[in-house]
Amino acid sequence: MIAVTGATGQLGRLVIDALADRVPSASIVAAVRRPAAAADLAARGFVVREADYDRPATLEAAFAGVRTLLLISSSDIGKRVAQHRAVIAAARAAGVTRIVYTSILGAADSPLMLAAEHRASEADLAASGLEFVLLRNGWYLENYQSAVGMAVQHGAVLGAAQSGQVSAAARRDYADAAASVLLRDDVPTGQVYELSGDSAFTMADLAAEIAGASGRQVSYVDMTPADYAGRLKELGLPDGLADVLADSDAGLAQGGLYGDSGDLAALIGRPTTAMPEFVVSALKG
Ligand SMILES: NC(=O)c1ccc[n+]([C@@H]2O[C@H](COP(=O)([O-])OP(=O)(O)OC[C@H]3O[C@@H](n4cnc5c(N)ncnc54)[C@H](OP(=O)(O)O)[C@@H]3O)[C@@H](O)[C@H]2O)c1
Structure with missing residues (x-):
C-alpha cells in the first residue's frame, strides 16, 4: 500500500487523485489529521486513517501495511522538524520501506528561512536507515x-x-510528479529531484x-x-x-x-x- 500524509490538504488531494487514476483506491491510505474532513475520500474507497503529526500514537497504526509513504511536509512552520521526526520514527516502527518527502527547491543551500526545517528533515531521513527520495518542490504558481x-x-x-x-509550477504539476515517483520502482534510494517550472x-x-x-x-x-x-x-x-x-x-x-533542472517536466512527461x-x-x- 501507498500512504499519503496531509491527504486533506491541497497538494495531498491532488496526489491522491493522481494515484487513483493509476491504482485501485483501496491500495491508497489517506493519512489525515482530521478523519472527519476526509469523509469524501472514504466514500471514494480510499483507506482513511488518522495520522496527526502532533500525536505520535496515531502514526504507527496509520502506517501499518504501508510500503511507500509520501510525507507531505507540515504547514506548521516552526514545529516541523519534530513533527516529521515523529512520522519517520513511526514509519520505521510500522515497517515502511520507503519515505518520499516534499522538501524545498535547492534545500541544501537555499537562502530561504523556510529551508532550514527541510534541511533538518532531509538529514533525519538520511540517518533513518529507511529508503528515501527527496522531492525538492519549488514555488507553487497558486x-x-x-x-x-x-x-x-x-x-x-x-x-x-x-x-x-521564480521558476514556479502548478500544484498539480508537483502532485503528478509525486504520484509518478510513488508508483515507480526504479527510483534509487537517496534520489533528489529539484522540481521547478x-x-x-x-x-x-x-x-x-x-x-x-x-x-x-x-x-x-x-x-x-x-x-x-x-x-x-x-x-x-x-x-x-x-x-x-x-x-x-x-x-x-x-x-x-x-x-532549471527540467526534473519536473521529465517526471510528469509534459x-x-x-x-x-x-x-x-x-x-x-
Ligand atoms: N512549494 C510551495 O510553494 C509551498 C507553499 C505552501 C506550502 N508548502 C509546503 O507544502 C505542503 C503542502 O502544501 P499544501 O498546499 O497542500 O498545503 P495545505 O493545503 O496547507 O496542506 C497542509 C496539510 O498539512 C496537514 N497538517 C498540518 N498539521 C498537521 C498535523 N499536525 N498532523 C497531520 N497533518 C497536518 C494539514 O492537515 P489539515 O487538512 O487537517 O489542515 C494539510 O492536510 C505544506 O504543508 C507546506 O509544507 C509549499
Missing part, C-alpha cells in the same frame, strides 16, 4: 492567487523580490501578464523585506506568515527559487503549467 486579485483591485503587485526570477519569471513579468490579461494597469512595486512584511501585516496576515513571505521574497531575489496560463485561470477566480 502562491500568487491573492496577488492577482490585489493587482486587479489596486493596480499593483507588491513584493520584495527585486528582479529575481520550465520557465522563470520576475514579479514585473507577473504584473505585466496580469495587466495584459485583465486590461487594467498593473505595475510591480518593489519594497524592502521589512516594509513588505509590514504591509502584509497591515493587510491582516499573521506576523509569522508575513515575515516568512517577506523572507521568501528576499530569497527569491537571491535566486533561491530559480531552477511541460509544466506556465505563468500566463495560471494568470488567466486566477483572474476567473
Whole structure:
C-alpha cells in the first residue's frame, strides 16, 4: 500500500487523485489529521486513517501495511522538524520501506528561512536507515492567487523580490510528479529531484501578464523585506506568515527559487503549467 500524509490538504488531494487514476483506491491510505474532513475520500474507497503529526500514537497504526509513504511536509512552520521526526520514527516502527518527502527547491543551500526545517528533515531521513527520495518542490504558481486579485483591485503587485526570477509550477504539476515517483520502482534510494517550472519569471513579468490579461494597469512595486512584511501585516496576515513571505521574497531575489533542472517536466512527461496560463485561470477566480 501507498500512504499519503496531509491527504486533506491541497497538494495531498491532488496526489491522491493522481494515484487513483493509476491504482485501485483501496491500495491508497489517506493519512489525515482530521478523519472527519476526509469523509469524501472514504466514500471514494480510499483507506482513511488518522495520522496527526502532533500525536505520535496515531502514526504507527496509520502506517501499518504501508510500503511507500509520501510525507507531505507540515504547514506548521516552526514545529516541523519534530513533527516529521515523529512520522519517520513511526514509519520505521510500522515497517515502511520507503519515505518520499516534499522538501524545498535547492534545500541544501537555499537562502530561504523556510529551508532550514527541510534541511533538518532531509538529514533525519538520511540517518533513518529507511529508503528515501527527496522531492525538492519549488514555488507553487497558486502562491500568487491573492496577488492577482490585489493587482486587479489596486493596480499593483507588491513584493520584495527585486528582479529575481521564480521558476514556479502548478500544484498539480508537483502532485503528478509525486504520484509518478510513488508508483515507480526504479527510483534509487537517496534520489533528489529539484522540481521547478520550465520557465522563470520576475514579479514585473507577473504584473505585466496580469495587466495584459485583465486590461487594467498593473505595475510591480518593489519594497524592502521589512516594509513588505509590514504591509502584509497591515493587510491582516499573521506576523509569522508575513515575515516568512517577506523572507521568501528576499530569497527569491537571491535566486533561491530559480531552477532549471527540467526534473519536473521529465517526471510528469509534459511541460509544466506556465505563468500566463495560471494568470488567466486566477483572474476567473
Ligand atoms: N512549494 C510551495 O510553494 C509551498 C507553499 C505552501 C506550502 N508548502 C509546503 O507544502 C505542503 C503542502 O502544501 P499544501 O498546499 O497542500 O498545503 P495545505 O493545503 O496547507 O496542506 C497542509 C496539510 O498539512 C496537514 N497538517 C498540518 N498539521 C498537521 C498535523 N499536525 N498532523 C497531520 N497533518 C497536518 C494539514 O492537515 P489539515 O487538512 O487537517 O489542515 C494539510 O492536510 C505544506 O504543508 C507546506 O509544507 C509549499
